[in-house]
Amino acid sequence: MRVLVADKCGFCFGVRRAIEMAGRQCDTGKRIYSLGPLIHNPQVIERLHADGLTVIDSPDEAESGVVVIRSHGAPSSVIEELKSRGLEVVDATCPLVKRAQQRARELAGAGYRVVIVGQPEHPEVKAILEDIGEATVVENGPPKLLNAARRIGVIAQTTQTPEAFRRVVVGLSELDFEELRVYNTICSATVDRQRAALGLARRVDVMFVLGGRNSANTARLAQLCDATGVPTFHLETSAELTPEMTAGRQVVGVTAGASTPAWIIEDFVAKLESL
Ligand code: SF4
Structure with missing residues (x-):
């Protein structure tokens, strides 16, 4: 293997x-x-x-x-x-979260209806919401209740996928408004990890995505890998790895979220290699 x-x-x-x-x-x-x-x-x-x-x-x-x-x-x-x-x-x-916060404040201060592409319950989004008072949070597709807004300003939770962000922006562009201002605040570390995970998922027989179950960016990596059709497991540590998960597989891929330390990845790879 x-x-x-x-x-x-x-x-x-x-x-x-x-x-x-x-x-x-x-x-x-x-x-x-x-x-x-x-x-x-x-x-x-x-x-x-x-x-x-x-x-x-x-x-x-x-x-x-x-x-x-x-x-x-x-x-x-x-x-x-x-x-x-x-x-x-x-x-x-x-600092990249601060940049998203700053953009949201600028937009709200200038009178734009702020749209955050992200998860309403994620702490990053909640902090921005609390700061600016009011905004529309959307994860997928355009929000339907914005037809009355004349000026719309869009930012993203830093760990969103560029595809989800694009879908919302394209959907918004079809609404009736006077001005649409878009700031892509997705961080490059997120995009790099998503691209690398997708590239790897297409070359292997099974994917392991390591990271906290409460980690939004790890969960998104797992969703992306899973969507390629390759069997995908989102695990926190090597303790959850069982021989059945790799049975009959020739090539195994491993990736990890932005909050997963090197020691968890190294330990996992060592256990995989010992199977
Ligand atoms: S994923 Fe990392 S680099 Fe990107 S915004 Fe979050 S903490 Fe910052």
């Missing part, structure tokens, strides 16, 4: 940066919190917890010390609230 690993997979720069920033804080000996899981990978979160990082769900849970804002960002009002309570804030929001 041959094992091929996607040439672009695993940690992106935004995730690596957030983990390094949190790690430096853990070394200070202060009380360190992250508002929501720092990244969407339970195994990494477990390790960070062992180093002293506590995940909190709401700003009220932090009593004193440092609160790290995760790579997905947080609403400005929450950051201000934390600061006003005397907490130190370390903002590990990915």
